[in-house]
Amino acid sequence: xxxxxxxxxxxxxxxxxxxxxxxxxxxxxxxxxxxxxxxxxxxxxxxxxxxxxxxxxxxxxxxxxxxxxxxxxxxxxxxxxxxxxxxxxxxxxxxxxxxxxxxxxxxxxxxxxxxxxxxxxxxxxxxxxxxxxxxxxxxxxxxxxxxxxxxxxxxxxxxxxxxxxxxxxxxxxxxxxxxxxxxxxxxxxxxxxxxxxxxxxxxxxxxxxxxxxxxxxxxxxxxxxxxxxxxxxxxxxx
Ligand code: SF4
Numbered sequence: 001x002x003x004x005x006x007x008x009x010x011x012x013x014x015x016x017x018x019x020x021x022x023x024x025x026x027x028x029x030x031x032x033x034x035x036x037x038x039x040x041x042x043x044x045x046x047x048x049x050x051x052x053x054x055x056x057x058x059x060x061x062x063x064x065x066x067x068x069x070x071x072x073x074x075x076x077x078x079x080x081x082x083x084x085x086x087x088x089x090x091x092x093x094x095x096x097x098x099x100x101x102x103x104x105x106x107x108x109x110x111x112x113x114x115x116x117x118x119x120x121x122x123x124x125x126x127x128x129x130x131x132x133x134x135x136x137x138x139x140x141x142x143x144x145x146x147x148x149x150x151x152x153x154x155x156x157x158x159x160x161x162x163x164x165x166x167x168x169x170x171x172x173x174x175x176x177x178x179x180x181x182x183x184x185x186x187x188x189x190x191x192x193x194x195x196x197x198x199x200x201x202x203x204x205x206x207x208x209x210x211x212x213x214x215x216x217x218x219x220x221x222x223x224x225x226x227x228x229x230x231x232x233x234x235x236x237x238x
Contacts, residue, residue: 002048003084006040006076010061016100016122016161018069021058025085028077030106032128032139033214034167036202040076051088058097070098070121078103082112089119100124105149106141113149117156124161125150129171130179138170143183150187159191160184166221166229167198177229181237193237195230197221 009022024037026046039045058071071092073085078101089099100122117123127146129135135143153160162184166172177195184193198221206213230238 001084001087002050003054003081003088004043004046005049005054006037006046008057011064012072015072015074015102016070016124017098018067019061019064020069020072020100021061023054023071023073023088025073025076025078025081027080028075028104028107029080030077030104030139030141032104032141033170034165034198036199036205037076038202038209038211039205043080051084051091054088055091055095055097058092059095062095062097065097068098070100072100072102072124074102077107079105079107079109079113079116082109082116086112086115086119089116093119093121098122103149104128104139104141105146106135106139108145108149110148110152113152114156117153117158120156120158122159122161123153124163125153126163126165127180127183128165130176130183147183147186150184154188158189160187160189161192161194162187162190163194163196165196165198166226167215168219168221168225170198170215170218172221172225172229174229174232177232181233184237190237193233195226195233197223197226 004026006024006026012020012022027043098121101120102124105125132143164180
């Protein structure tokens with residue numbers, strides 16, 4: 001089967017354990033205000049590649065996959081091409097390659113997601129906001145759907161790392177982060193919570209695409225703010 005990819009990155013170190021071969025899939029129906037990959041939104045852009053070809057390319061990096069490394073599929077929204085990801089992950093697992101799915105958890109056909117999870121060793125899932133209204137207003141998505149997806153991860157016994165972008169003025173309060181932690185802990189297979197800093201490296205992408213960046217005037221998240229909020233996360237989940 002062929003999937004539509006945005007890009008490949010050979011040695012990522014922040015999207016899952018160890019060193020990762022990163023596959024960014026093309027296409028996302030959401031519009032998160034802080035999205036730093038607007039060039040992945042268009043479902044008709046990017047290029048097609050077969051699962052066999054991706055496995056072949058990933059296998060070249062096998063020597064670097066010690067210490068828990070492997071392949072992470074991200075996006076765009078990876079679950080929009082769920083059938084392709086399920087096939088790719090099955091083939092990677094046949095080759096003893098660790099598979100991680102990086103998803104918003106918002107776009108959800110539960111039956112397709114379950115087929116993906118059956119071949120997934122780790123899920124990286126955002127909880128972007130702690131309230132349904134904020135999800136709708138700032139991403140076009142739904143917290144309820146994310147929580148349904150996390151329940152499915154639990155049912156499929158897939159370990160989960162929850163991630164949350166700390167955006168000044170939007171998601172940077174102690175109360176917001178505590179609420180995110182509470183939501184994340186509802187998932188019995190939760191292993192880790194990561195806070196990520198809001199950055200504006202994407203600004204030039206928006207400008208070159210002629211799309212206004214909604215958070216252009218918002219300051220980046222400082223190291224001090226990120227560290228103080230990260231202290232709220234229980235030690236065993238860091
Ligand atoms: S789900 Fe991810 S790729 Fe899609 S708009 Fe949100 S941040 Fe961007």
